[in-house]
Amino acid sequence: MTQTRVLTGITTSGTPHLGNYVGAIRPAVAASLTPDVESYYFLADLHALIKVQEPARVQRSTLEIAAAWLACGLDPAKVWFYRQSEIVEIPELAWFLTCVAGKGILNRAHAYKAAVDKNRAEGEDDDAAITAGLFMYPVLMSADILVFNAHKVPVGRDQIQHIEMARDFAQRFNHLYGEHFVLPEAQIEEAVATLPGLDGRKMSKSYDNTIPLFAPREQLKKLIYSIVTDSRAPGEPKETEGSALFQIYQAFASEAETAAMRRAFADGIAWGEAKQALFERIDAEIAPLREKYEALMAQPEKIEAILIDGAKRVRERYALASMKRLREAVGLRDLSRAAGPSAVAAEARRALPVFKQYREADGRFYFKLADGERVLVQSQGFASPKDAGQLIAAVKSGRQDLDALLAAAEPLDAAQREEAAAALAAIVRAEAEAEAAKAGAAP
């Protein structure tokens, strides 16, 4: 039985904070212990270059995030743990995918569209200050996933579109070059809470409201005491609903502890006292991890060695072989084994739309012109299979044209007609080339 491959990427563009811990690190480390799952965790440092163009910051963030995941219990002996930039097959595959990705699909990516909308709102040119890197983000992400043929990708809602794009690019590639890619599925973590930040909005670097995961104890305390609360005095009942403090507490506490805190709110606990309880609760969980983190940060060469080793092993196990197959598939091949013209024509025919003939329950004979799963032309019923077959042979050889075909088919609108015309032209051309190759090959 093949194990389910689950893959997670972490962009190395910041310092890990409590929101990352609760929303990503803690659940992912727990999931990495699931049996029958092969887990991939990687530092998406190539993605980081899209946002961060300060080299020292890229390096620092990569180190901090790697140390954080290891400190929180990720075991590089049990999971694949590596840096994206060391899997050189990823950017190579990203180019293959770039060449099948529809530009129109990328135009619709949320992050790119948001950047365009912002430019418009500010009266700038649509693409002002937008790099091609931001535009191509989903293609690089697809390569991360497809190079290992991952089955599942745990993501937040904001990333679902990227997984759909990866499926689309994989499908197009498969259609052109054969079934090379598994279509990955997004795994939405419903249960995982998003943590509010100091100001009550979602904890995020872009709101500047984060609590660093490994802030020293005193700084952690100071930050927790700065979480916004309302102005209710000690003794006044407090609302748990909408309280950032309560929500953060809940993310760290057991059910019993949460229930007790809920009662304390109703009984009018003073904010200072609630903050002290929150601080102690978080510190109890984080302190042992912080110790490991600090030990790791003091030995960056150890982290470097772990990442190099992970990349080396996962490349040897998967990436090298799959890239070798994919290079072959797209035609980046050894020239000494060059295909003759008839093989070229045969291969061209394989990727083409095809006519399929079949019989329906009504006893009549039909055909359709299909491009992969898509039906371009659907015929009407024929009394005999021969009539359908003769019409198909005539249009394929160019003796009859598209109008003759469509006269015996369900009506098409202008756009569908154009597509059918292009498909038919490609078939006619390939047939002619195959004929010519046969004639040339004859003695």
Ligand code: TRP
């Ligand atoms: N886009 C992801 C994020 O910002 C990071 C990422 C890069 C990723 N490549 C990936 C996630 C591949 C899952 C799979 O969170």
